[in-house]
Amino acid sequence: MIDLIYKIGHFLLITVFATALGLLFMGIARKIIARIQKRYGPPVYQPYLDVLKLFGKDAITHGFIFDFGAVMALGGVIATLFFIPLGSWQLYSMEGTVLLVIYLLAVASLGMAMGTVGSGNPQASIGISRALTQMLGYELPFLVILFSLIFRYQTSSIWGLMQAQAGSFLNWNLFAYPMMALVAFVVLIGMMGKKPFDAMIAPSEIGSGPVVESGGKYLGMLLLQKSITIIIELALYVNLFLGGADNIFSFSFKMLIVWILATMFGSLFPRFRIEDGVKFFWKWPLGIAILQALYIII
Amino acid sequence: MLTKYIFVPAAAAFAAYILNKKNKKAGATITALVSAYLLLSLALIYGSWELNQSFNLSLMGYQLEFLMALTPLSWLFAVLTSAISLLIAVFSIDSQADFKFSSVFNLNFLLVIGSIMGVLFARDFLTLFIFWELMTWTSFYLISSGKKKMAGRAAYRYLILSAAAAYSFLMAVIFIFQQTGSFAFEPAAEFLLNNSAPQSILLLLAISLPFWVKAGIFPLHVWVKDAHGNAPKEFSPFLSGMLLKVGFYGLIVVFHQLSFFKIIENTIAYRGLPLLSYLFALLGAVTIITGTILAIRQEDMKKLIAYSSISQMGYIIIGIAIATPLGFSGSMLHLMNHLIFKSTIFLALAAVIYRTGTTKMYEVGGLIFRMPLTFAAYLTAIIALAGIPPTNGFISKWVIYQALIEKGYLFLALAAFFGSIASFMYVFKPLSTVFLGQLKPQHQEIKEVPLLMKIPMLILIGVIVLFGVFPGIQMNIISQISGDLGIETVNYSLYSIQGAFGAWNSLYIFNVFAAGFVIALLVFGLAKKSKLVGLLDTYSSGEYVTDAESYHYAYQYYRPFDRLFDNLAAKSLTGFYETLTANLLKSGESFRRIFAAGRVQNYALYSVLLFVILAAVGWII
Amino acid sequence: MKFRNLIALVITAAFALIILQAFTITPAAGEITLNEFGKADINNRTAQLYLNKSVNTDNKKVIYQESKNLESGSANIVTSVVANYRSFDTLGEITVLFLAAAGIGVVLNLENSKKKKFAADDSSLILNTGIKLLFPLLLLAGTYIFVYGHLSPGGGFQGGAVIATAFLLKMLSDNKFEIKEISITLVESTAGISFVGLGLYGLVTRGSFLENFMATGTVGQLFSAGIIPLIYIAIAFKVGAELTNIVKNLIEA
Amino acid sequence: MLNFLEEWSFFGGSILLIFIGLYGVLSRKNMIKILISLGLMDTGVNLLLVALGYVEAANAPIINSVNPSNAAAFVDPIPQALVLTSIVIGTAVLALGLALVMKIYDKYSTLNISEIRGLKW
Incomplete structure (x- = not known):
């Protein structure tokens, strides 16, 4: 019983921490982009205010699937979060998680997609169709990278992959397989929907795409979902390529570095057309990833 | 005692045919009862693997011996067949009025069930061939009884491919019979093992050809789409769920029981896998990719799912071809799971078609508000199909990935990943366009399907979740099968499977999911209540929206993606076959113009010429 | 000459040469070959039995106007073969002829086609008058031929053909001449029935279809040869009617 | 020599007659001529x-x-x-053939078999 209560407490703690960190990162990103564009930018804590404000607002719904989608999106990412080691924190040390995480993230995406399309707004549908297309683009190189990592270290648990890079920082996959790390970085940008690959959101084109119909608590929940997703993806990158970390603080620091880099990198490029984005992913990242994988398996 | 599994459906078929003339629902009811009976009696003989039966027939001086036996593999397939036919029969009780000839449907359906049983229990080539052909023909009639104009043509394509393959099968079998004097599997396997390897391989490839066709593997997949798309909506679940799988049954028999893998064991290998096996797996990979790309392009819901079936068959063949313990278990898991979720999808779509009467996705929309249970069935099934935890579909794909990564088959894994990620795309398309989006005005009055149609869907939803949490149930029989075939078994417990790089534990996952959803629900519930507004009351960038029809994004859902593959799709294999046929016909026509121009005198001249040649030959000799 | 004709010529010539070769080939020992011309050895053939009129009974010498109660009393051996030894074949043969006549009727479909009369002008006086003179003579000649079929060259077929010719000539010469359909049918069916009836009578009395049940008489006499003259009469009427029918159909079509 | 000629005038002659008929059947365009050729073959066979x-x-x-x-x-x-x-039987065949020819002539108004389109496909 004590064990269960402890676990539930752990659950909540991780969730709250990840949400808070994610929102903080989002604030930082807005600030950075503003500075790059020679603006002052909102304060770093602006996303917290946004979330609070959104949950206080009245909202409209388009039927039960709209509600269900929002719940499924948030629930999916929270569930995913528990399989990621954050520094020394990991609730379930279950093995085989790295493939699992990829698919668990899909639950959240499916929930969001279902809810937003359930609103009946065609712009949401267009956004979702683009998002799914782009997902096919970036997931392939990413899965090939995972393939080579798992084959290289003979384990598929993120924890195990992290342990394999222990010792000197030269053991980090960033230095051991720099090309792979670079590909993963590009994939990360795609995953987070940052600038060259943000055709699915495209506010000026399809009215923010999937979230066009969400307001009030729905947008708030999607914001929370977004923040946790960012943490999951960054944590995945840090664990796989930067050797993870012993404690949550250095882990957060590593995530922050990656996030800042990704933000700055993203702000440099204009938007890809959706099929060009997919083509790009299949040409360079996938090609390099396949070469790297061939190098590893031979 | 195995013959009853064949003769009970066969006898019931004719009873159903006659009774159905009196009462429209009698045939389907009989089908359901017979399937339930088969299921029950199969459950009772579980484990008695030494059960076998043989009877002799003296025909024109030849002693023919028909052998039948129960193996774990055939038991599994028989159970799957009877279970799925039970569900479909229950489903179809209420939709009998949709048929032009419902009694013929029930007749053929029961005959298909019986002949599949015959195929499964056969232990000699002759029995196998007889029931295989019976299955092909009866399913041909079932496919061609579809309502659409294309149905006959699609069925014809299916029949031609099957027949051509069956000839090759027969040739090889007769060759083996000449050498061994017996049709039974064991002497054949022995003979093939001791024969010269290239010849044995050729013979076995010829024998396996009908199975490749039935399984819909890449160069021979052309029949699948049209057959599935045009078959009666009640038969599509069976076609995709079971008939395709019977091909895999045959392939497993050829690979293991006819010792194909033993023969090619010592040939050139790539990463420990004989090149031929690798080639099969590559075919599977190509199947996955083609099936997926073509599925994404489809606008017809049944054809889309048919292509998805093709691509999922690729996973199964990859696992069977690499034949590692994990690969085989993954394949068998995926085979069962595919049967379950694909039947669910087809049943859900059948429910939609039953109510709306169309298979074009852009002609419907927003049905979730009218048919919530159908939607739930479809949603559960596509979550399983896309391989999202915690459903059964993810487990099988996970096991297959483990098998592929274990051996480092990069390109197979790449195809598997591609098919898996892209399956989100194609399963989301019907979800979004049929169930979500704007409800069409003409579908405002639609009701949920009747109770007898709901029950099978509910059962299947339950089964998907059940196997998602407790894969050990499936692994139980799979481990018996692999033990029977001489493959090492995978470690498993009721809710976990041991992979190559770590274990799968569905109980954890399920817990975590529950926790995640509870938190999300709390967040949702604690927030302010929201106001319900209509579907047309949306942000439209200032446009004034009046009709739901034009406000539904459904046609060419993934156009940007399709543009990437326009060139490829234009050069589709179907087109290639069609060009081939057209050229063949053209050359035949020009040949005919020379030799058979309708001038009787020329025919006389040819026959005289033949006489001259024969006489000259006779005279010279 | 066209190319195709040339090919046909070459092929037929080759065929003919190959066949002719068979007549000049030197036979190997024990090989059955064709006789040279005029060297047919009928002593070793069934023909000899027919000549001896002794397929069943023992061999006896047959002498003109003397031998009595032979197996077949016909002096004309060919008639013996056609109307006695192989009369079942003959029944088939006239059936073929009947079928041909019926087929012509079906093909030309006279009932439905507008019955155009033979539209030529009146034929020449010479022909007309000649035929008027010849018609009874031809009928007489035909009758003679089939009645004496068992004694001299001739028989039912030949006699029937002559009779049909007589009617053909009559139809050609005389526009107004018309044979009633019913009379042809009547003659033909009566003849056919009597042929079969003779056979059935043989079956009933002698135990075999078309078996001779009458006294065969002395070879060479008019009243001899058992049922052969009767059969030949039936055949003559049947053939005559059928051929007339064919001619009539062809003319009227 | 005389014997040889006699022999050939019967055997060879009748065979020649058959093949003349065959050639006629194969090469003539006029249906009546084809029927005549058939008759020739018939006669040749009978003579042989x-x-x-x-x-x-x-x-x-x-x-x-x-x-x-x-x-x-x-x-x-x-x-x-x-x-x-x-x-x-030859007579019967000829008569039937003639009847058919008459019917065909009614339909196509020609006796030339290459101009009869009914069998062309």
Whole structure:
């Protein structure tokens, strides 16, 4: 019983921490982009205010699937979060998680997609169709990278992959397989929907795409979902390529570095057309990833 | 005692045919009862693997011996067949009025069930061939009884491919019979093992050809789409769920029981896998990719799912071809799971078609508000199909990935990943366009399907979740099968499977999911209540929206993606076959113009010429 | 000459040469070959039995106007073969002829086609008058031929053909001449029935279809040869009617 | 020489007749001519059959006052009986063929078989 209560407490703690960190990162990103564009930018804590404000607002719904989608999106990412080691924190040390995480993230995406399309707004549908297309683009190189990592270290648990890079920082996959790390970085940008690959959101084109119909608590929940997703993806990158970390603080620091880099990198490029984005992913990242994988398996 | 599994459906078929003339629902009811009976009696003989039966027939001086036996593999397939036919029969009780000839449907359906049983229990080539052909023909009639104009043509394509393959099968079998004097599997396997390897391989490839066709593997997949798309909506679940799988049954028999893998064991290998096996797996990979790309392009819901079936068959063949313990278990898991979720999808779509009467996705929309249970069935099934935890579909794909990564088959894994990620795309398309989006005005009055149609869907939803949490149930029989075939078994417990790089534990996952959803629900519930507004009351960038029809994004859902593959799709294999046929016909026509121009005198001249040649030959000799 | 004709010529010539070769080939020992011309050895053939009129009974010498109660009393051996030894074949043969006549009727479909009369002008006086003179003579000649079929060259077929010719000539010469359909049918069916009836009578009395049940008489006499003259009469009427029918159909079509 | 000629005039001649008929069937365009060719073949076959049964310096197989006994040399009667049958059947075939030709002429107004389109496909 004590064990269960402890676990539930752990659950909540991780969730709250990840949400808070994610929102903080989002604030930082807005600030950075503003500075790059020679603006002052909102304060770093602006996303917290946004979330609070959104949950206080009245909202409209388009039927039960709209509600269900929002719940499924948030629930999916929270569930995913528990399989990621954050520094020394990991609730379930279950093995085989790295493939699992990829698919668990899909639950959240499916929930969001279902809810937003359930609103009946065609712009949401267009956004979702683009998002799914782009997902096919970036997931392939990413899965090939995972393939080579798992084959290289003979384990598929993120924890195990992290342990394999222990010792000197030269053991980090960033230095051991720099090309792979670079590909993963590009994939990360795609995953987070940052600038060259943000055709699915495209506010000026399809009215923010999937979230066009969400307001009030729905947008708030999607914001929370977004923040946790960012943490999951960054944590995945840090664990796989930067050797993870012993404690949550250095882990957060590593995530922050990656996030800042990704933000700055993203702000440099204009938007890809959706099929060009997919083509790009299949040409360079996938090609390099396949070469790297061939190098590893031979 | 195995013959009853064949003769009970066969006898019931004719009873159903006659009774159905009196009462429209009698045939389907009989089908359901017979399937339930088969299921029950199969459950009772579980484990008695030494059960076998043989009877002799003296025909024109030849002693023919028909052998039948129960193996774990055939038991599994028989159970799957009877279970799925039970569900479909229950489903179809209420939709009998949709048929032009419902009694013929029930007749053929029961005959298909019986002949599949015959195929499964056969232990000699002759029995196998007889029931295989019976299955092909009866399913041909079932496919061609579809309502659409294309149905006959699609069925014809299916029949031609099957027949051509069956000839090759027969040739090889007769060759083996000449050498061994017996049709039974064991002497054949022995003979093939001791024969010269290239010849044995050729013979076995010829024998396996009908199975490749039935399984819909890449160069021979052309029949699948049209057959599935045009078959009666009640038969599509069976076609995709079971008939395709019977091909895999045959392939497993050829690979293991006819010792194909033993023969090619010592040939050139790539990463420990004989090149031929690798080639099969590559075919599977190509199947996955083609099936997926073509599925994404489809606008017809049944054809889309048919292509998805093709691509999922690729996973199964990859696992069977690499034949590692994990690969085989993954394949068998995926085979069962595919049967379950694909039947669910087809049943859900059948429910939609039953109510709306169309298979074009852009002609419907927003049905979730009218048919919530159908939607739930479809949603559960596509979550399983896309391989999202915690459903059964993810487990099988996970096991297959483990098998592929274990051996480092990069390109197979790449195809598997591609098919898996892209399956989100194609399963989301019907979800979004049929169930979500704007409800069409003409579908405002639609009701949920009747109770007898709901029950099978509910059962299947339950089964998907059940196997998602407790894969050990499936692994139980799979481990018996692999033990029977001489493959090492995978470690498993009721809710976990041991992979190559770590274990799968569905109980954890399920817990975590529950926790995640509870938190999300709390967040949702604690927030302010929201106001319900209509579907047309949306942000439209200032446009004034009046009709739901034009406000539904459904046609060419993934156009940007399709543009990437326009060139490829234009050069589709179907087109290639069609060009081939057209050229063949053209050359035949020009040949005919020379030799058979309708001038009787020329025919006389040819026959005289033949006489001259024969006489000259006779005279010279 | 066209190319195709040339090919046909070459092929037929080759065929003919190959066949002719068979007549000049030197036979190997024990090989059955064709006789040279005029060297047919009928002593070793069934023909000899027919000549001896002794397929069943023992061999006896047959002498003109003397031998009595032979197996077949016909002096004309060919008639013996056609109307006695192989009369079942003959029944088939006239059936073929009947079928041909019926087929012509079906093909030309006279009932439905507008019955155009033979539209030529009146034929020449010479022909007309000649035929008027010849018609009874031809009928007489035909009758003679089939009645004496068992004694001299001739028989039912030949006699029937002559009779049909007589009617053909009559139809050609005389526009107004018309044979009633019913009379042809009547003659033909009566003849056919009597042929079969003779056979059935043989079956009933002698135990075999078309078996001779009458006294065969002395070879060479008019009243001899058992049922052969009767059969030949039936055949003559049947053939005559059928051929007339064919001619009539062809003319009227 | 004479013997040779005699022999060839019957065997060779009848075979030649058959093949002339065959050539006619194969090469003529006019249907009536084709029928005539068929008749020629028929005649050739009949002649050949009769010639096969010929016995040198023998009589017709009829017992009469000139040849009062079966001991006299007779030719083989069986081919003759067969030929009798054959002639009748030849007649039937010719008549039926002519009827068909008449019907075809009604339909196509031509006797040239290359102008008859019904069999072209």
